[in-house]
Amino acid sequence: MAYRILVVEDNPDNRTLISDVLLSLGYEVVEAIDGVEGVEKATQEKPDLILMDLSLPHKDGWAATREIKANAALSAIPIIALTAHAMVGDRERALEAGCDDYVSKPIDLRDLANKLERFLTRD
Numbered sequence: 001m002a003y004r005i006l007v008v009e010d011n012p013d014n015r016t017l018i019s020d021v022l023l024s025l026g027y028e029v030v031e032a033i034d035g036v037e038g039v040e041k042a043t044q045e046k047p048d049l050i051l052m053d054l055s056l057p058h059k060d061g062w063a064a065t066r067e068i069k070a071n072a073a074l075s076a077i078p079i080i081a082l083t084a085h086a087m088v089g090d091r092e093r094a095l096e097a098g099c100d101d102y103v104s105k106p107i108d109l110r111d112l113a114n115k116l117e118r119f120l121t122r123d
Contacts, residue, residue, distance in 0.1 A: 003120045004028040006047040008038035010056050018051060021109055035059030042068050048075060049119055054094065056084040062097045069098035078119040
């Protein structure tokens with residue numbers, strides 16, 4: 001069974017690139033275009049991992065992450081922040097919001113693949 005990853009990303013080009021990479025690595029992909037849909041899809045799909053853009057319309061990734069982590073049925077799902085926010089303190093802010101890790105854009109695909117493997121293969 002392939003691991004299912006929810007990609008929450010409002011930029012269609014980024015979403016397609018990330019999804020294509022994940023599919024090529026053998027993962028199943030579920031997509032959401034904003035934080036509201038991200039929370040809905042997390043609730044419906046119960047993915048194995050969430051890649052969360054932090055700058056999203058309607059509900060930003062910070063709020064969506066907090067909402068997912070506050071839900072007992074979803075709180076164990078690892079969330080990796082994907083963001084162009086690479087300022088001092090942004091990593092800490094993402095972790096404080098409940099993200100389990102952080103990847104800055106542009107994405108280093110090898111680094112992302114390693115983080116996915118680390119989170120999805122731990123027992």
